[in-house]
Amino acid sequence: MNRPEMIHLLTGVQSSKLNYYTELKKTIGELQKKNRQLEIMNTIMHSFNVNMSIQDMLKQTQETLQSVYKIDRLSLAMWEDGALKMADVYPEKASFLRKGTVLSSENSLYARVFSSGQDLLHSVQKGDDFFESEAFQALGFQSVWLFPLSSRGMITGVLGLATREIFSFSEEDRSFFDHLSGQFAVCIENARLYHEVLLSESRWASTFRAVPDSILVTDLDGTILTRNDSAAQSWPFEQTICTFLKPDRFHEAVQTELPCFEEVSIQNKVYECAYYPMLEDGELKGMIVYLKNITEKQFMQAQIIHSGQLAAIGEMAAGVAHELNNPLTAILGNAQLLLRLATNETKPLLEDIEECGKRCRTIIRSLLAFSRQEPSSFHPCSLNDAIYEALRLTGRQMEKQRIQLLIELNEQLPLVNGNLQQLSQIAVNLFINAKDACSEMQGEKRVWVKTEADQHFVYLHVQDNGCGIDADKLDEIFHPFFTTKSAHNGTGLGLSVSIGIAESHGGTLTVKSQPQKGSTFTLALPVLERTE
Amino acid sequence: MYKFVMPEVIFGSGSIYQAGECCKRLGARHVLVVTDRGVMDAGWTDPVLESCRKAGLAATLFHEVSVNPTDVEAAACAETYKESGCDAIIAVGGGSAIDSGKAAAALVANGGHIRDYEGVDRILSPLPPLVMVPTTAGSGSEVSQFSVIVDSVRQKKMTIVSKSLVPDIAVIDPDVLATKSARLTATTGLDVITHAIESFVSIAATPMTDVQAKNALALAARFLRPSVASKYNKEAKEKMAMASLQAGLAFSNAILGAAHAMSHTIGGRFPFLHGDINAVLLPHVMEFNLIACPEKFREVALLMGENVTRLSDREAGEKAIQSVKKLAVDIGAPLTLAEMGFHASAIPEISEIALTDACMITNPRDISAAEVAALLTRALA
Numbered sequence: 085m086n087r088p089e090m091i092h093l094l095t096g097v098q099s100s101k102l103n104y105y106t107e108l109k110k111t112i113g114e115l116q117k118k119n120r121q122l123e124i125m126n127t128i129m130h131s132f133n134v135n136m137s138i139q140d141m142l143k144q145t146q147e148t149l150q151s152v153y154k155i156d157r158l159s160l161a162m163w164e165d166g167a168l169k170m171a172d173v174y175p176e177k178a179s180f181l182r183k184g185t186v187l188s189s190e191n192s193l194y195a196r197v198f199s200s201g202q203d204l205l206h207s208v209q210k211g212d213d214f215f216e217s218e219a220f221q222a223l224g225f226q227s228v229w230l231f232p233l234s235s236r237g238m239i240t241g242v243l244g245l246a247t248r249e250i251f252s253f254s255e256e257d258r259s260f261f262d263h264l265s266g267q268f269a270v271c272i273e274n275a276r277l278y279h280e281v282l283l284s285e286s287r288w289a290s291t292f293r294a295v296p297d298s299i300l301v302t303d304l305d306g307t308i309l310t311r312n313d314s315a316a317q318s319w320p321f322e323q324t325i326c327t328f329l330k331p332d333r334f335h336e337a338v339q340t341e342l343p344c345f346e347e348v349s350i351q352n353k354v355y356e357c358a359y360y361p362m363l364e365d366g367e368l369k370g371m372i373v374y375l376k377n378i379t380e381k382q383f384m385q386a387q388i389i390h391s392g393q394l395a396a397i398g399e400m401a402a403g404v405a406h407e408l409n410n411p412l413t414a415i416l417g418n419a420q421l422l423l424r425l426a427t428n429e430t431k432p433l434l435e436d437i438e439e440c441g442k443r444c445r446t447i448i449r450s451l452l453a454f455s456r457q458e459p460s461s462f463h464p465c466s467l468n469d470a471i472y473e474a475l476r477l478t479g480r481q482m483e484k485q486r487i488q489l490l491i492e493l494n495e496q497l498p499l500v501n502g503n504l505q506q507l508s509q510i511a512v513n514l515f516i517n518a519k520d521a522c523s524e525m526q527g528e529k530r531v532w533v534k535t536e537a538d539q540h541f542v543y544l545h546v547q548d549n550g551c552g553i554d555a556d557k558l559d560e561i562f563h564p565f566f567t568t569k570s571a572h573n574g575t576g577l578g579l580s581v582s583i584g585i586a587e588s589h590g591g592t593l594t595v596k597s598q599p600q601k602g603s604t605f606t607l608a609l610p611v612l613e614r615t616e
Numbered sequence: 617m618y619k620f621v622m623p624e625v626i627f628g629s630g631s632i633y634q635a636g637e638c639c640k641r642l643g644a645r646h647v648l649v650v651t652d653r654g655v656m657d658a659g660w661t662d663p664v665l666e667s668c669r670k671a672g673l674a675a676t677l678f679h680e681v682s683v684n685p686t687d688v689e690a691a692a693c694a695e696t697y698k699e700s701g702c703d704a705i706i707a708v709g710g711g712s713a714i715d716s717g718k719a720a721a722a723l724v725a726n727g728g729h730i731r732d733y734e735g736v737d738r739i740l741s742p743l744p745p746l747v748m749v750p751t752t753a754g755s756g757s758e759v760s761q762f763s764v765i766v767d768s769v770r771q772k773k774m775t776i777v778s779k780s781l782v783p784d785i786a787v788i789d790p791d792v793l794a795t796k797s798a799r800l801t802a803t804t805g806l807d808v809i810t811h812a813i814e815s816f817v818s819i820a821a822t823p824m825t826d827v828q829a830k831n832a833l834a835l836a837a838r839f840l841r842p843s844v845a846s847k848y849n850k851e852a853k854e855k856m857a858m859a860s861l862q863a864g865l866a867f868s869n870a871i872l873g874a875a876h877a878m879s880h881t882i883g884g885r886f887p888f889l890h891g892d893i894n895a896v897l898l899p900h901v902m903e904f905n906l907i908a909c910p911e912k913f914r915e916v917a918l919l920m921g922e923n924v925t926r927l928s929d930r931e932a933g934e935k936a937i938q939s940v941k942k943l944a945v946d947i948g949a950p951l952t953l954a955e956m957g958f959h960a961s962a963i964p965e966i967s968e969i970a971l972t973d974a975c976m977i978t979n980p981r982d983i984s985a986a987e988v989a990a991l992l993t994r995a996l997a
């Protein structure tokens with residue numbers, strides 16, 4: 085300093101005696117700033133809630149800070165999976181390094197603050213060679229102030245305040261931002277924990293929702309509180325389980341506070357229904373109604389039983405038929421011999437014996453066929469041929485009944501591997517049943533016979549507009565000896581023999597029926613596999 | 617462009633009894649009265665304490681002030697202020713008590729060590745109300761922006777310069793000078809003359825300081841002898857009080873010169889009276905400075921009552937030097953550093969340090985360490 089300058093300083097036009105007024109103003113100003121800071125801190129912290137996104141937190145903070153500090157950008161770097169990574173930035177357009185960028189390099193300012201735990205006020209210079217320098221310069225920042233975020237004694241990340249003007253600050257500001265970062269860290273941590281809980285909860289929720297069985301949570305009156313997707317599909321609008329479940333078991337579970345089970349059938353489906361009491365601290369709070377659709381399972385079980393029954397009956401029938409065959413031959417032979425010698429008086433009686441004998445023989449033959457005691461050989465054959473054969477045998481009877489036959493056979497029908505006689509027996513059975521179903525009906529009687537094929541199967545549909553079958557009988561009609569017909573007309577063996585033949589061909593015989601409207605029987609047989 | 621700063625000034629017989637009221641007006645409730653043993657013994661502390669009582673102010677006394685007040689004393693003084701919960705300071709006494717009061721005020725408002733404020737404009741927070749009651753008519757500190765405190769570690773006088781050190785009110789009561797010994801009157805009187813001459817020839821002098829300096833010099837040259845001669849010459853005392861005040865105003869704004877720079881340095885090392893050192897050094901410094909502004913020295917001679925008609929400026933200047941020397945002889949002031957106990961071996965170091973003193977800056981003639989040493993050698997015997 086040269087002498088004139090020193091003299092100037094000493095006699096000092098520029099310096100004045102300090103006074104308390106300015107001092108007071110400064111103090112008041114500081115107090116006001118402090119108050120504003122406290123206010124800001126309060127506003128920020130109160131506006132935060134746990135399910136707020138970090139982005140929203142930054143936005144809220146920046147906007148609230150605005151009244152005291154002109155911060156152009158807030159940024160966060162967080163420690164994640166063993167690395168310090170760029171996290172959220174507000175405003176989003178002021179981001180350069182992409183979210184997730186790892187800030188591990190030694191010349192990263194964020195990383196420096198993270199590892200030192202000390203805040204750092206950096207004024208951006210032209211020749212800066214930090215990891216973030218390019219970003220700072222591109223965004224036009226003059227000052228960047230970085231604060232470590234620490235929560236529960238651990239540094240969890242770095243909060244960055246960036247300004248496009250040079251940031252001048254006081255010790256007070258530093259302690260304010262220090263405090264702010266502390267609060268921020270806690271909020272972020274809380275949000276993180278909350279989201280973690282939420283996530284695991286949502287995992288549970290989606291598990292609950294995805295269970296294929298229906299789960300309904302009800303109160304103690306059966307009012308539905310929540311239902312999973314499957315339950316929502318079956319009962320989307322029901323308010324209470326009482327509209328589709330009998331409440332007895334439910335009440336029992338409520339009373340005993342023990343799980344109760346029952347099997348119920350709802351809308352043609354069978355459910356295994358469990359009522360699980362929901363206890364909280366020993367107090368019954370509600371009920372979990374668990375409905376497992378077992379229709380399929382039961383059907384399969386029934387089929388197993390069914391085929392078991394068939395096998396038993398078959399064996400028995402074969403024995404019986406064998407035993408009956410010889411005496412019946414004797415009866416029939418003798419009856420025919422006697423007929424030749426018959427008088428007018430005895431003739432009708434003997435004819436009746438012969439008639440009944442023949443009927444017995446038919447039944448025995450059917451029984452034998454049913455029990456597959458007769459050896460059968462399989463050849464490539466056409467289902468159409470079997471139908472022609474059957475039509476030849478039954479056509480006249482249909483005509484007699486004035487039944488209109490509508491035949492639609494697919495001439496390109498693929499062959500099947502089977503026994504023509506047996507297949508035509510199925511067709512005969514179906515035609516006769518159709519005829520019988522129509523016989524009692526008024527009005528036009530029709531029977532449709534149709535064949536078709538897809539890639540794997542050939543189909544025979546036999547449809548009538550006859551009496552139809554009651555729903556509860558649909559299962560039983562395939563049982564041997566089940567018949568609704570008089571003793572003269574029905575043996576109750578037609579369908580059971582037919583289903584046996586269908587199955588021995590690897591096919592199925594199914595029925596659809598509407599009472600009073602008619603029935604459709606469908607025979608499906610696998611297409612002959614050509615080995616080329 | 618220049619500036620002139622000064623406190624409110626209350627001047628006149630019996631004004632010492634105003635001290636308490638002055639503080640009250642400045643918002644004080646509890647005053648720290650800074651003084652020294654000598655002043656207490658002379659009985660000038662009592663009227664101040666009494667005036668405080670009358671004004672309804674609590675007062676705490678601090679009297680551990682020595683001739684050349686140290687940083688330690690200033691710190692102790694500040695400590696007493698804080699401990700007692702004071703909110704204003706009255707200093708009663710010579711330059712030592714007043715400078716201690718100022719330093720303590722700076723410390724209570726700014727904290728730290730007084731060393732932190734050495735130099736110009738280092739004080740950042742305003743000081744508590746300062747009311748100064750000078751009892752020696754010499755230092756001028758009651759109106760100045762200076763405080764000179766010894767750094768007990770470096771053994772050096774620190775000059776603290778700040779507009780904030782200008783007291784709020786200076787209460788100048790010439791009656792208090794009556795108790796001064798002839799010896800003390802002489803030495804403080806010579807300080808006044810040194811202030812007047814140095815500030816007058818200072819390169820920072822302004823028309824406003826010149827008025828004060830010239831008046832002070834004229835008064836002191838005329839009334840110092842009678843004042844030393846008799847404790848009871850009321851007129852002489854009053855004139856010396858005015859001379860001291862005006863010289864104070866002059867040097868506070870125009871600063872001083874080489875004599876004070878050296879004097880401050882020696883005072884930091886030896887327990888000599890400030891006025892005595894000045895008295896010995898002043899003629900030598902005047903001789904050295906003469907070529908810088910002979911016309912000013914002519915005026916000095918004139919003001920000191922010398923007949924300079926038909927003399928060249930230079931001759932007139934030399935007369936002024938003679939006049940100062942004569943005055944010193946007349947009032948029995950020491951004439952050489954040696955007789956005061958100063959040793960030649962201290963010269964090199966003193967010269968170095970003196971160069972750095974703030975007062976050196978305004979000395980009218982540029983000066984080197986060698987020249988300072990030469991001056992000291994001449995003053996030695």
Ligand SMILES: Nc1ncnc2c1ncn2[C@@H]1O[C@H](COP(=O)(O)OP(=O)(O)O)[C@@H](O)[C@H]1O
Nearest residue numbers: 517518521561567568569574575576577578579
């Ligand atoms: N097309 C049909 N329409 C209505 N009911 C039928 C039809 N086909 C079969 N049924 C029912 O299934 C029962 C069993 O048929 P089946 O096994 O052929 O024995 P049967 O014809 O000797 O009664 C029949 O008695 C009848 O009640």
Ligand SMILES: [Fe+2]
Nearest residue numbers: 755807811890
């Ligand atoms: Fe002095």
Ligand SMILES: [Mg+2]
Nearest residue numbers: 516517578579
């Ligand atoms: Mg039948």
